[in-house]
Amino acid sequence: MKGKDNPDSLRVLIAGGGPAGCACAISLAHMGAMMGRELSIVLFEHKQYGIHYNQCMGVLSPPIETILSEHLGLRLPVELVQRTIEGYWLHSEHNSIHLTNHSGEHSEHSMATRRVLLDRYLLTQALKAGVEVYPNRVIDVEFCDGGVCVYTEGGSFEGDMLVGAFGLDRQLGDVLHRRTGYRAPDFLETVITKIHPGQHNVEAQKNNIHAFLPADPAIEFAALTPKGNHITALVAGQRVTGKTLREFLDSSLCSRVMNFPYQIDDLYKGSFPICPAKRFYGDNYITIGDSAGLLRPFKGKGINTGLLSGWYAAKSILERGVSREALSRVEIDFAEQIGDLWYGRAARAMAGVMARFSLLDPVLEAARRSPQLSQALFDSVSAQDTYRNIIHRIVGSPSTLTSLASESVKWLVNGRPQREQ
Ligand SMILES: Cc1cc2nc3c(=O)[nH]c(=O)nc-3n(C[C@H](O)[C@H](O)[C@H](O)COP(=O)(O)OP(=O)(O)OC[C@H]3O[C@@H](n4cnc5c(N)ncnc54)[C@H](O)[C@@H]3O)c2cc1C
Missing domain, CATH: 3.50.50.60 (FAD/NAD(P)-binding domain)
Known part of the structure; x- marks a missing residue:
């Protein structure tokens, strides 16, 4: 009826x-x-x-457990969690930084399921x-x-x-x-696959997700996530294909992490919205x-x-x-989500341009010296805070801006910073 x-x-x-x-x-x-x-x-x-x-x-980001319990009256079954994510590696074309949460505000971890x-x-x-x-x-x-x-x-x-x-x-x-x-x-296109490099190489990632912002204009971002017995690999961009993913996995950028022999599983195509x-x-x-x-x-x-x-x-x-x-x-x-989409789009556009011209390398260098910038990058990669808050925090912090400016000048004068890892 x-x-x-x-x-x-x-x-x-x-x-x-x-x-x-x-x-x-x-x-x-x-x-x-x-x-x-x-x-x-x-x-x-x-x-x-x-x-x-x-x-x-x-990957389930905080506050997933609060959303499930307070809004839906549900509990996340522990058996769904394959791995607790403790940190992130962020890789630009010639630099890498390890990011962990140093803010007392968000103590929950992300979880790989x-x-x-x-x-x-x-x-x-x-x-x-x-x-x-x-x-x-x-x-x-x-x-x-x-x-x-x-x-x-x-x-x-x-x-x-x-x-x-x-x-x-x-x-x-x-x-x-x-x-x-x-x-x-x-939307952006995505291609994803599972890699089975042996348990030893999965455990070697030590519960860290690797996020990549390469200079290659075909890829907007890429990621490697350790799961239970495999690593999930992803590339995203305007027009990515299976070939894009294979080329990324064979690249010198990816071999900073995947420096072991591997075989890839089936490829899966997907997409996600950008507005x-x-x-x-x-x-x-x-x-x-x-x-x-x-x-x-x-x-x-x-x-x-x-x-x-x-x-x-x-x-x-x-x-x-x-x-x-x-x-x-x-x-x-939905105002917070919709409003933040525009800040996110601005962050995405900026990251895209900076990645193309290897300008992210000095940003990661500056983050090594600036705890505020390092926390902002962690919050951005782990989705712990809104882009709006993150951008306001960076712009409103003179010490962060100084650190960014001085590393960029050093990088321009002296060339590429030494890569960590
Ligand atoms: C490669 C990739 C990686 C991602 N990784 C993450 C991550 O790690 N963490 C995270 O939080 N988000 C991630 N996302 C985003 C996340 O997957 C989506 O935002 C989320 O699934 C959205 O949920 P949804 O219910 O709106 O849509 P979906 O999960 O897409 O669900 C839609 C459902 O509708 C069904 N459907 C479609 N058409 C019809 C139809 N005609 N009739 C009946 N049913 C239909 C589909 O079968 C599907 O089950 C990722 C996205 C991509 C593409």
């Missing part, structure tokens, strides 16, 4: 069961029960987690909360009579509201664009997570923002309704 037949009832159709879709489904179920609402929540997810892959590094197991856990929790889950792909949507009709490979479904949590699925993005004017966010989607909500629909473009540049915290946006969307739907006007409030709820 649709909600318009009974004003207190509501049927929400969710396309996609990643972190954003599951968080929205679970939050609707929990909050709806507390409010005494008659709710029907239907979620469509065609992937079988474990058989199909998820093109993600699976197997992403499909996290997705499977969240979907199981949605089922437990009473959500109807169908293993179907959504192929079309129509909006009429104050509601929505969703067409799937397993039949059609009517509801009051569509929640688009389909990541960057281009097919469904195009459908929504035709029906509503929604425009999917621009907010246009018209990400309207009458009877809202998009969340990657579909809404809510992802911090350089990949960080996409899982966290997906979970939070799902929770905010559920709250908004239940408290205010399903009209465009009622949903417009989410712009305020």
Whole structure:
């Protein structure tokens, strides 16, 4: 039965069961029960987690445990954590620095997980909360009579509201664009693989993630993350291919870390958004997570923002309704994320230009001498703080600026600094 037949009832159709879709489904179920609402929540997810892959590094950043417990009433199962991340190596073309957290403010560590197991856990929790889950792909949507009709490979479904949590699925993005004017966010391409260099070489990384900002214009950034028994390698850029990843792994930059023989597993293609989607909500629909473009540049915290946006969307739907006007409030709820995307874009553009011209080398050198700059780089790479705060901290610290200026001058006069590691 649709909600318009009974004003207190509501049927929400969710396309996609990643972190954003599951968080929205679970939050609707929990909050709806507390409010005494008659709710029907239907979620469509065609992937079988474990058989199909998820093109993600699976690094969970703080405050993931707080988000899970305070917003979703869930606990992160310890068996999902393959490794606790204690630090980061940041590599520019000719320099490297080890970064750890020296701020007393954020004491939680990031954690490396197997992403499909996290997705499977969240979907199981949605089922437990009473959500109807169908293993179907959504192929079309129509909006009429104050509601929505969703067409799937397993039949059609009517509801009051569509929640688009389909990541960057281009097919469904195009459908929504035709029906509503929604425009999917621009994105960067990624290629990811697993490397099995033997347990000894995985352990040699000592629970550190390696992040690379190479001068090669084909690559915006690259990363190596030690997992349980392998290392996950990633390259990201406007147009990256399997060849880009192989060339990066064979490069002298990467051999600073991967100085051992290795074989690569299958390659996985993916993408992540680099700006907010246009018209990400309207009458009877809202998009969340990657579909809404809510992802911090350089990949960080996409899982966290997906979970939070799902929770905010559920709250908004239940408290205010399903009209465009009622949903417009989410712009305020998402303000921190959306606002920070612009700071992140500025940081990304600056890092890109500096990497191309090897200007990051003196920045890393300056960070060795400046604890504030080192902490700012740690917060940026580990996604522990917003780009807005990080940029303000750097610009507002005369000692950091002096250190940056003096290392840059030294580098220009004396040439390349000595590389650590
Ligand atoms: C290479 C790479 C590495 C990353 N590493 C990290 C990291 O380490 N840490 C981190 O926090 N973030 C990381 N991210 C970002 C993170 O993966 C995303 O931000 C996060 O998964 C967004 O969650 P979501 O639910 O919005 O979308 P997704 O996780 O993409 O979920 C969308 C779901 O919708 C389903 N779907 C799509 N189309 C349909 C359809 N038509 N019908 C039904 N279902 C559909 C998909 O099968 C999928 O399960 C990474 C991203 C990439 C590309």
